[in-house]
Amino acid sequence: MTQQVPPLLSVRGVTKSFPGVRALHNMHLELRRGEVLALVGENGAGKSTLMKLLSGIYTPDQGTFELNGQEFVPHGPKHAQESGISIxxxxxxxxxxxxxxxxxxxxxxxxxxxxxxxxx
Ligand SMILES: Nc1ncnc2c1ncn2[C@@H]1O[C@H](COP(=O)(O)OP(=O)(O)OP(=O)(O)O)[C@@H](O)[C@H]1O
Ligand SMILES: [Mg+2]
Structure with missing residues (x-):
C-alpha cells in the first residue's frame, strides 16, 4: 500500500471580500514539497490578498488552509513565518x-x- 503524502500547502475554498469587491471566490490550490508555483493573474485578481490571508494579515470569510495535511489558521505574520511561510x-x-x-x-x-x- 502506498502512503499518500499530503500537499505541503492546500487552499480549500477560500473566499475573501472587501466592501464592494470580492477579491477571492472559492479558491483552491495545492502546493507540493519541492514545487515552485507561480500565481498569475491580472491586476486585482486577488494574488496579494491570498498572500495576506496566508500570512494572517487578513482572515478568510470562508475556506481553510492546510499545511502538511493539518489545518492551518495563521494568526499573523510571525506565526505564519514560524510555520514556514515567508512573504x-x-x-x-x-x-x-x-x-x-x-x-x-x-x-x-x-x-x-x-x-x-x-x-x-
Ligand atoms: N484592504 C483592501 N480593502 C479594500 N479592497 C481591497 C483591499 N485589498 C485588496 N482589495 C481589492 O481586492 C481586489 C484584489 O486585490 P489584490 O491586491 O489581491 O490583487 P492582485 O492580484 O495582487 O493585483 P496586482 O496585480 O495589482 O498586485 C482588488 O479589487 C482590490 O482593489
Ligand atoms: Mg498584488
Whole structure:
C-alpha cells in the first residue's frame, strides 16, 4: 500500500471580500514539497490578498488552509513565518543593501555555533 503524502500547502475554498469587491471566490490550490508555483493573474485578481490571508494579515470569510495535511489558521505574520511561510510583499519593504537570501531570512538567519552562517 502506498502512503499518500499530503500537499505541503492546500487552499480549500477560500473566499475573501472587501466592501464592494470580492477579491477571492472559492479558491483552491495545492502546493507540493519541492514545487515552485507561480500565481498569475491580472491586476486585482486577488494574488496579494491570498498572500495576506496566508500570512494572517487578513482572515478568510470562508475556506481553510492546510499545511502538511493539518489545518492551518495563521494568526499573523510571525506565526505564519514560524510555520514556514515567508512573504516578500509587492509593496516594497526590502533592505536594498542585503542580498535576496538575506532579505528572505531576515529575523531567522541561519546560524552555526551561535554565529551567522552564510553557508548553512
Ligand atoms: N484592504 C483592501 N480593502 C479594500 N479592497 C481591497 C483591499 N485589498 C485588496 N482589495 C481589492 O481586492 C481586489 C484584489 O486585490 P489584490 O491586491 O489581491 O490583487 P492582485 O492580484 O495582487 O493585483 P496586482 O496585480 O495589482 O498586485 C482588488 O479589487 C482590490 O482593489
Ligand atoms: Mg498584488
Amino acid at each position: 516578500i510583499h509587492q509593496e516594497f519593504n526590502l533592505m536594498p543593501d542585503l542580498t535576496v537570501a538575506q532579505n528572505i531570512f531576515i529575523g531567522r538567519e541561519p546560524r552555526r555555533f551561535g554565529l551567522l552562517s552564510e553557508y548553512a
